[in-house]
Amino acid sequence: MQDSKEMLFEVDKNKCLKCGICVKDCAFGALGVGKDQTPVMKQPQNCMLCQHCFAICPSGAVTFDGIRPEEALEVESADIPTAQQMENWMKVRRSMRSFKDEDVDRALIEKLLKLLANSPTGCNARGLTFNCYPDRNAMNKFRKSFIKVLEEHRDGSKLLPRWLAAPAIKLRNGTGDMFFRGATGMLIVSCDETKTGVATPLEDVVIACSNFEHLANANGISTCWCGFLKLVQNEVPELLEKIVGIRRSTPFYAILFGKGSTKYTRGVERGRYAEIKINS
Ligand SMILES: Cc1cc2nc3c(=O)[nH]c(=O)nc-3n(C[C@H](O)[C@H](O)[C@H](O)COP(=O)(O)O)c2cc1C
Structure with missing residues (x-):
């Protein structure tokens, strides 16, 4: 981890679309727009190191703490559990x-x-x-x-x-x-x-x-x-x-x-015991 938070956030100006989406998504306003419309770290003390700027950039222009976009998993290709799999689980x-x-x-x-x-x-x-x-x-x-x-x-x-x-x-x-x-x-x-x-x-x-x-x-x-x-x-x-x-x-x-030594034959149905209140 580098010391200075300014240094953590790097933008490849050739790749940056100047869309400002990273600035908008920055939860505590650490990022701002620079003179040439590319994002810059303006308030480093507000940076939570959450890497949202890195995750959101549509063109992969942001490198964060030395981690390049090519090294990260693309959301589109990520094989996450389906709704049915989660329900079963x-x-x-x-x-x-x-x-x-x-x-x-x-x-x-x-x-x-x-x-x-x-x-x-x-x-x-x-x-x-x-x-x-x-x-x-x-x-x-x-x-x-x-x-x-x-x-x-x-x-x-x-x-x-x-x-x-x-x-x-x-x-x-x-x-x-x-x-x-x-x-x-x-x-x-x-x-x-x-x-x-x-x-x-x-x-x-x-x-x-x-x-x-x-x-x-x-x-x-x-x-x-x-x-x-x-x-x-x-x-x-x-x-x-x-x-x-x-x-x-x-x-x-x-x-x-x-390694478990017991096998359960079926799932449980506890939904009826939960107090669910849908408010309007
Ligand atoms: C916070 C927490 C602490 C628990 N501590 C123990 C424990 O010390 N020993 C144990 O045998 N089970 C423990 N359990 C398991 C619960 O008894 C179990 O989750 C519950 O009876 C429901 O069964 P299930 O997890 O198979 O659905 C704990 C569960 C939770 C969520």
Whole structure:
């Protein structure tokens, strides 16, 4: 990433149609029209680095942060899921609660994590950190550290609540894994809200997890949200700081993954339970 935002935005004057569409689409007026009608970065402090100018240019005249238009996927040729495919997916996507004792292809996970960087964030803040435990080895180390922190936890003389102590003992003894469902991998997404420009930390985190769920399943990897980690963190606030270095009170969420060992025969129909109000 270059330092100066003026330098990020470059226009090939031979290709520019002078249509002004990039200037109009610029959400906070960072771009303006120059003397010769070509766009220029006028208010760099307003640039969110969202790359809309790069994406919208009909003639491919904009290079942004050194990324040339030839390097980007054309919307016309992008093979995105159809309405029917999305409808099917909404019905058959499932939380997986039992996993095969097999690792997921690491290169695939790395590819998906890079793609996640395209998830939207409020004000394009991009303050997310992706902590991934990609395989059984990493996950088991995480489990061991998790148990250790729980065992060492002291909150005055208060013991861990039973709902937490009982499954923790099972996890330690290898007789149950209520927290992590036997998953071979886990992604923890966190957002350092103290970073400049971060407006919507928890929303950004949850959107990225949700995108991971879709991407992973589209690649044959099953997932399950790990709300339990959140509950345990509430009870043991030093937990993630000790294991991963995620500071207390930092917004985060976790999602488990692996090769699912359960097959669901049909989709669910939950539409009737939703309260849908169409207002006029
Ligand atoms: C934010 C969130 C946290 C969740 N946490 C857990 C969890 O810790 N363990 C678990 O087994 N399932 C967890 N789930 C899965 C839900 O129980 C599940 O989504 C719900 O029962 C609906 O089933 P489905 O995902 O198969 O449609 C969580 C789901 C969400 C959205």
